[in-house]
Amino acid sequence: MTPETIxxxxxxxRALNRRLQGRDGPVAxxxxxxxxxxxxxxxxxxxxxxxxxxxxGHVGYYCAGMNREADVTVEGNAGTGVAENLMSGTVRxxxxxxxxxxxxxxxxxxxxxGSASARCGITMKGIDIVVGGSIGHMSAFMAQAGRLVVxxxxxxxxxxxxxxxxxxxxxxxxxxxxxxxxxxxxxRAADELQALLERAGVAADASGxxxxxxxxxxxxxxxxxAAAY
Amino acid sequence: xxGDRPARSWASFPPHVISEIHRAADQGLYYIRxxxxxxxxxxFDDLVFLGASVSRYPLEGYRExxxxxxxxxxxxxxxxxxxxxxxxxxxxxxxxxxxNAKQALGLGASAMGTSTTTGDGxxxxxxxxxxxxxxxxxxxxxxxxxxxxxxxxxxxxxVVGQGAKPxxxxxxxxxxxxxxxxxxxxxxxxxxxxxxxxxxxxxxxxDLTIKIQELREITNxxxxxxxxxxxxxxxxxxxxxVKAGADAVVVDGMQGGTxxxxxxxxxxxxxxxxxxxxxxxxxxxxxxxxxxxxxxxxGGIRTGxxxxxxxALGADAVSIGMAALMALNCNAPLYLEDYEALGTRPGxxxxxxxxxxxxxxxxxxxxxxxxxxxxxxGRRVRNYLSTLTMExxxxxxxxxxxxxxxxxxxxLVALTVEAAAMARVPLAGTDWIPGRP
Numbered sequence: 001m002t003p004e005t006i007x008x009x010x011x012x013x014r015a016l017n018r019r020l021q022g023r024d025g026p027v028a029x030x031x032x033x034x035x036x037x038x039x040x041x042x043x044x045x046x047x048x049x050x051x052x053x054x055x056x057g058h059v060g061y062y063c064a065g066m067n068r069e070a071d072v073t074v075e076g077n078a079g080t081g082v083a084e085n086l087m088s089g090t091v092r093x094x095x096x097x098x099x100x101x102x103x104x105x106x107x108x109x110x111x112x113x114g115s116a117s118a119r120c121g122i123t124m125k126g127i128d129i130v131v132g133g134s135i136g137h138m139s140a141f142m143a144q145a146g147r148l149v150v151x152x153x154x155x156x157x158x159x160x161x162x163x164x165x166x167x168x169x170x171x172x173x174x175x176x177x178x179x180x181x182x183x184x185x186x187x188r189a190a191d192e193l194q195a196l197l198e199r200a201g202v203a204a205d206a207s208g209x210x211x212x213x214x215x216x217x218x219x220x221x222x223x224x225x226a227a228a229y
Numbered sequence: 230x231x232g233d234r235p236a237r238s239w240a241s242f243p244p245h246v247i248s249e250i251h252r253a254a255d256q257g258l259y260y261i262r263x264x265x266x267x268x269x270x271x272x273f274d275d276l277v278f279l280g281a282s283v284s285r286y287p288l289e290g291y292r293e294x295x296x297x298x299x300x301x302x303x304x305x306x307x308x309x310x311x312x313x314x315x316x317x318x319x320x321x322x323x324x325x326x327x328x329n330a331k332q333a334l335g336l337g338a339s340a341m342g343t344s345t346t347t348g349d350g351x352x353x354x355x356x357x358x359x360x361x362x363x364x365x366x367x368x369x370x371x372x373x374x375x376x377x378x379x380x381x382x383x384x385x386x387x388v389v390g391q392g393a394k395p396x397x398x399x400x401x402x403x404x405x406x407x408x409x410x411x412x413x414x415x416x417x418x419x420x421x422x423x424x425x426x427x428x429x430x431x432x433x434x435x436d437l438t439i440k441i442q443e444l445r446e447i448t449n450x451x452x453x454x455x456x457x458x459x460x461x462x463x464x465x466x467x468x469x470x471v472k473a474g475a476d477a478v479v480v481d482g483m484q485g486g487t488x489x490x491x492x493x494x495x496x497x498x499x500x501x502x503x504x505x506x507x508x509x510x511x512x513x514x515x516x517x518x519x520x521x522x523x524x525x526x527x528g529g530i531r532t533g534x535x536x537x538x539x540x541a542l543g544a545d546a547v548s549i550g551m552a553a554l555m556a557l558n559c560n561a562p563l564y565l566e567d568y569e570a571l572g573t574r575p576g577x578x579x580x581x582x583x584x585x586x587x588x589x590x591x592x593x594x595x596x597x598x599x600x601x602x603x604x605x606x607g608r609r610v611r612n613y614l615s616t617l618t619m620e621x622x623x624x625x626x627x628x629x630x631x632x633x634x635x636x637x638x639x640x641l642v643a644l645t646v647e648a649a650a651m652a653r654v655p656l657a658g659t660d661w662i663p664g665r666p
Binding site: 048099123 | 261371375379400425429430431436439443446
């Protein structure tokens with residue numbers, strides 16, 4: 001099926017989102033090619049149906065934010081907050097991403113083939129994020145649920161104030177944040193990680209990763225933890 | 230020598246300070262509590278209206294119209310919010326409040342043709358069904374953030390801060406994090422739920438501009454977008470919110486309440502609502518958008534007089550939180566033994582954070598919550614809002630105004646030098662406004 005092409009130079013962001021949100025006609029199962037992204041913000045946001053969207057070029061802030069069901073691919077780099085609050089579906093970025101990738105995502109899968117900047121997976125709430133390269137500082141801050149997988153290195157304060165999310169890092173970790181500790185890579189975790197890597201299309205062996213999560217020491221407010229507040 | 234003369238009160242160490250030192254020494258942590266600032270600050274109580282007489286004529290109280298409607302969000306939204314009264318219900322979370330309390334607020338507000346607001350943790354369907362007009366908050370924590378709820382809402386409020394804790398996050402203590410609350414927030418039940426002080430995906434006004442664009446794109450540019458700030462550097466914050474594309478700005482003064490925050494924050498951060506109104510209006514006028522971008526003021530609004538004074542100083546609407554809870558019997562002299570068990574009494578209770586609210590408002594305990602019947606609570610909220618509206622109309626008519634928005638600073642004088650300086654109205658009986666030549 002030949003994709004429907006939307007040239008952002010001609011159509012603009014408003015028309016793109018109206019089309020992809022199904023406000024101007026059916027979209028379920030459709031294929032769309034978006035050209036001339038040119039760093040524009042809020043592209044392909046608030047989608048609610050299953051479709052394939054391919055965006056050619058770099059995108060600005062919040063690309064694919066708050067989507068359900070849709071599969072979005074960015075052929076380039078992405079600005080701040082790509083796939084923020086993603087509910088379901090997939091988002092794939094072939095290049096690098098700026099800060100807060102996948103912020104507060106509640107479901108779905110975000111694949112970053114390059115590296116991600118600071119705060120990757122901040123307050124994540126169920127999303128799975130797989131990063132082919134490295135991630136910046138304060139990633140997975142207050143991460144509540146979901147999995148953050150890093151094939152490269154992680155910056156400082158990884159998983160600070162983490163709740164129930166899981167983090168897997170193949171490379172080095174500059175430092176762990178408050179209440180984040182290394183955990184055993186048990187069989188269940190390894191199997192699930194391997195399945196996630198395969199789903200993300202990343203050729204890596206789960207056995208090469210280390211697993212991190214919450215020590216659950218900050219879950220209730222008490223004087224023994226005062227230094228961590 | 231002792232006992233032969235009355236004890237002198239100790240200005241530096243009054244009883245509540247001594248008590249707090251003892252508590253801190255015992256526990257080693259700051260004190261967390263609910264409600265707003267309890268210290269005395271310059272307020273709307275320090276202003277009075279100049280009713281009409283010979284130089285101006287009043288409107289007849291029961292015969293001549295004094296309208297109260299307000300439209301919010303027509304700057305960019307294709308479906309602005311239309312309210313019958315300029316008094317809205319502020320954002321308060323399900324979690325901090327019981328489901329019955331949220332439903333009662335919705336029923337009461339809807340009966341009066343005004344809006345309610347969600348809070349941290351997202352939207353409940355009971356709240357949506359009970360509220361004819363519902364504002365959906367986008368908060369730093371993003372607990373329960375759901376694009377479907379964004380689309381179900383009538384307006385969106387991006388919360389940057391609140392008056393009780395500008396610059397601070399929040400804490401819902403574990404005793405209120407039930408299975409349902411935890412499920413909505415994707416957290417384990419029973420743990421303390423921390424709310425961040427900054428949004429996870431934007432910082433500063435330039436980012437906020439793009440965030441608002443995203444919210445508008447997701448909701449087809451239909452919904453008004455409010456930006457809520459705690460009152461501090463109000464003139465700058467309001468200007469930046471306008472620049473970022475807000476349809477309305479909510480300014481929450483330091484008397485504004487909270488469900489649970491460090492007391493040092495509640496009492497020692499932010500400025501009172503009174504000066505904040507003037508600073509906000511200054512910013513809107515400077516940008517030429519006063520009345521185009523609506524100003525909603527909150528923090529310590531309790532009476533129709535407070536409403537009228539806020540409007541006279543330039544607000545388009547007010548928002549109430551604590552007072553609405555009091556309409557639901559917060560601090561009422563009921564279930565006295567339960568107040569006593571908490572170590573407090575009606576009229577002095579600010580223990581929302583415990584989840585043991587004797588009157589079923591700020592609790593998740595099913596037994597306590599059952600003490601608040603949503604229908605009866607809705608009736609009480611409606612009555613209270615109706616009273617505020619009538620009081621506001623009474624004052625407006627007395628000043629000769631056919632719409633409450635026609636009230637103006639010239640209708641007011643101040644009873645104290647401080648209030649005169651902050652509200653920039655003359656000290657009563659003089660033409661002196663401190664700071665003016």
